[in-house]
Amino acid sequence: MTVVIYFSHAGQNKQHGAVQYINSGNTALVAQKLAAQLDCRCLALQASVPYSTNYAVTLQRAKTELAQQVTVAAQPLIADLTAEKKIFIGFPIWWGTLWA
Numbered sequence: 001m002t003v004v005i006y007f008s009h010a011g012q013n014k015q016h017g018a019v020q021y022i023n024s025g026n027t028a029l030v031a032q033k034l035a036a037q038l039d040c041r042c043l044a045l046q047a048s049v050p051y052s053t054n055y056a057v058t059l060q061r062a063k064t065e066l067a068q069q070v071t072v073a074a075q076p077l078i079a080d081l082t083a084e085k086k087i088f089i090g091f092p093i094w095w096g097t098l099w100a
């Protein structure tokens, strides 16, 4: 049994050098494609306090969290993973590091 778990940020994002609104983050798109290929579940992680859809606000929050080495709390994942043999985890690169 395999499952794909990811964190991704929808809302404002940079595309082709400009800030634009996207309904689904890039990690989400890749995670969903992978899960479709593998025919397995695809589960989204959400921060307990959701990130703003505003790009500049999210940049600033993440910068502060990184500087203060904050471990960002996630909402509980309501899923039984005990039978899973393989777990793929997807997350974005924020401020030059894995945001996981």
Ligand SMILES: Cc1cc2nc3c(=O)[nH]c(=O)nc-3n(C[C@H](O)[C@H](O)[C@H](O)COP(=O)(O)O)c2cc1C
Pocket: 007, 008, 009, 010, 013, 014, 024, 025, 026, 027, 028, 055, 058, 059, 060, 062, 063, 091, 092, 093, 094, 095, 096, 097
């Ligand atoms: C807070 C924040 C920090 C980012 N830092 C970087 C970075 O250091 N390097 C980079 O290549 N992209 C950076 N990006 C761009 C993200 O990699 C890009 O938005 C990507 O689409 C994030 O994945 P997601 O769409 O699944 O959230 C950053 C984006 C955000 C919101």
